[in-house]
Amino acid sequence: MRKLYFLISMCLVFAYTIAQEADFAFTHVNLITMESEIILANQTVLIKQGKIFAIGSSDDISTELAATVVDGTGKYLMPGLAEMHAHIPGNRDMDLLRETLFLYLSNGITTIRGMLGQPYHIQLRDKVISGEILGPRIYTSGPSINGNTVRSIEEAQTKVRAQKKAGYDFLKMHPGLTRENFDAVVTTAKEVGIPFAGHVSTGVGVRRALEAKYASIDHVDGYIEGMVPSSIRVNPNANGFFGVNFTDIVDTDISDELVALTLENDVWIVPTQAMMERWIGPEDPDFIAENPEMKYMNPNTLSNWVRTKKGIIGAPNYSGEQALKFNQIRRDIIKQMHDAGVKILLGSDAPQVFNVPGFSIHRELESMVRSGLTPYEALYAGTVNPAIFFGDQGKYGTIVIGADADLILVDENPLENIANMRQQSGVMVRGRWLPSREIELSLKQIANKYSK
Numbered sequence: 122m123r124k125l126y127f128l129i130s131m132c133l134v135f136a137y138t139i140a141q142e143a144d145f146a147f148t149h150v151n152l153i154t155m156e157s158e159i160i161l162a163n164q165t166v167l168i169k170q171g172k173i174f175a176i177g178s179s180d181d182i183s184t185e186l187a188a189t190v191v192d193g194t195g196k197y198l199m200p201g202l203a204e205m206h207a208h209i210p211g212n213r214d215m216d217l218l219r220e221t222l223f224l225y226l227s228n229g230i231t232t233i234r235g236m237l238g239q240p241y242h243i244q245l246r247d248k249v250i251s252g253e254i255l256g257p258r259i260y261t262s263g264p265s266i267n268g269n270t271v272r273s274i275e276e277a278q279t280k281v282r283a284q285k286k287a288g289y290d291f292l293k294m295h296p297g298l299t300r301e302n303f304d305a306v307v308t309t310a311k312e313v314g315i316p317f318a319g320h321v322s323t324g325v326g327v328r329r330a331l332e333a334k335y336a337s338i339d340h341v342d343g344y345i346e347g348m349v350p351s352s353i354r355v356n357p358n359a360n361g362f363f364g365v366n367f368t369d370i371v372d373t374d375i376s377d378e379l380v381a382l383t384l385e386n387d388v389w390i391v392p393t394q395a396m397m398e399r400w401i402g403p404e405d406p407d408f409i410a411e412n413p414e415m416k417y418m419n420p421n422t423l424s425n426w427v428r429t430k431k432g433i434i435g436a437p438n439y440s441g442e443q444a445l446k447f448n449q450i451r452r453d454i455i456k457q458m459h460d461a462g463v464k465i466l467l468g469s470d471a472p473q474v475f476n477v478p479g480f481s482i483h484r485e486l487e488s489m490v491r492s493g494l495t496p497y498e499a500l501y502a503g504t505v506n507p508a509i510f511f512g513d514q515g516k517y518g519t520i521v522i523g524a525d526a527d528l529i530l531v532d533e534n535p536l537e538n539i540a541n542m543r544q545q546s547g548v549m550v551r552g553r554w555l556p557s558r559e560i561e562l563s564l565k566q567i568a569n570k571y572s573k
Contacts, residue, residue: 150193171552201231206468222256228479268297403441467503
C-alpha cells in the first residue's frame with residue numbers, strides 16, 4: 122500500500138511539473154482524438170513549442186502555472202481540418218494571399234493542398250512553416266500539366282523533371298492530354314519519384330488513369346464517362362461538365378468495375394461534391410450570391426461567379442432535372458467507393474464558383490454526409506486520411522502526444538451533427554491560438570474592405 126501511495130504522489134508531481142512547462146492548456150474539454158469515435162470527457166491537453174506534449178484527465182493534470190489556459194467546459198477539441206483541393210492566389214499580391222490563407226484558418230483548416238502551383242508557392246510553403254507568414258501547412262503542386270503545356274513526349278519528360286527538381290510536392294494533371302503524352306508524363310514521374318493527381322483527360326479515360334496509379338483523382342473526374350456502355354458510341358469530348366451530358370445514358374452497374382479498379386490501384390478520391398452541386402445545380406445564382414460567406418469575396422469575383430453559373434443553367438440544352446440526377450449518381454458513387462474501402466479525402470476546390478476559402482469545406486462536409494457518410498467518417502477524410510496520404514501519421518490529423526498543435530475548439534458535438542463544425546470557439550495552428558473574437562474581427566475587416 123505504501124508503494125501505491127508513492128506512485129500516486131510521483132504521478133501528481135509529474136503532472137504539476139509538466140504543467141509548469143506548458144505554453145498553453147485546454148482544460149475540461151471533450152476530446153475527439155479521431156483515433157476512434159469515442160469521445161473522452163473532461164480532458165486537459167498541454168501544448169509546448171507548437172506541439173502536444175501531454176494529454177490526460179483534468180482531475181489529474183494541474184495547469185496552475187501554464188502560460189495560457191482556455192476552459193473548454195462543454196466544448197469539443199478536435200484536430201484541425203485539411204482542405205485537399207485548395208487554390209492559392211497565383212500572383213504575389215501579398216494582401217490577397219494573407220487574406221486567403223486566413224479565410225482557410227478561420228474555419229479550422231490547418232493544412233491545404235494547393236492544386237495549381239506557382240514557383241513562389243514553394244517559398245510560401247517554407248515561410249508558413251517557419252512562422253514568417255500565418256497560414257495553414259501547405260503542400261503544393263507544380264504548374265498545370267495539360268494539353269497545352271505538354272504537346273510532345275519530350276516536353277512531358279522535360280516538364281516533369283523540372284517540377285521534381287524545383288521541389289514541388291506533386292504534379293497537377295489537367296485535361297487535354299493525349300494518351301501518348303500522358304503515358305510519357307506517368308513514366309517520367311515514376312522514374313523521378315513525384316506523384317501526380319487531379320483531372321482525367323478524355324483522351325486517357327478513367328480506366329487508364331486508375332491503372333497509372335494517380336495519387337488522387339479529384340472531382341470524381343472520368344467516372345461518369347467510364348459508366349457509359351461501350352455499345353453506345355459517343356464522342357468523349359461531348360461529355361459536358363464532368364460528364365453531365367452523359368447522365369441519361371450511363372449504366373450504374375458499371376460502377377462496380379470502376380470502384381474495384383480504384384481500390385486495386387490504391388487511388389484516393391477527392392469528391393468536391395458541394396462544388397458540383399452549387400456549380401451546375403438548378404439553384405438561382407443570385408440567391409447563392411447572398412449566402413453569408415460571399416461578403417468575404419471581391420465583388421468582381423462574385424459577379425463573375427454569378428455570370429458563370431447563369432451561363433450554365435441558361436444554356437439551351439441545360440436541364441435542372443438532369444443536373445439533380447447527375448449529382449445523385451455522383452453521391453451514390455462516393456458512398457459506394459467509401460463502403461468498398463476506397464480512401465476519401467476532403468476537398469472543396471476553393472476558391473471556385475461560389476466556393477469561399479474555408480467556408481466551402483463545411484459545405485463539403487455536409488455534402489459527404491448527404492452522400493451517406495457519418496459525420497465521423499466525413500471528418501476522418503479531412504483529418505486522419507490527409508496525414509496518411511502524405512505519410513505524416515502522428516504529425517497532424519489526430520490528437521496524440523508529439524503531434525503539431527493544429528486544433529479546433531468546437532462549441533457542440535460535431536459527431537452528432539456535422540453542421541456543428543460551423544460553430545467554433547477558436548482555432549490553433551502549430552501552437553498559435555486564434556480565439557473566435559480575433560477571427561471575427563479579422564473577418565469583419567475583410568468584409569468591410571469589399572463592401573466599399
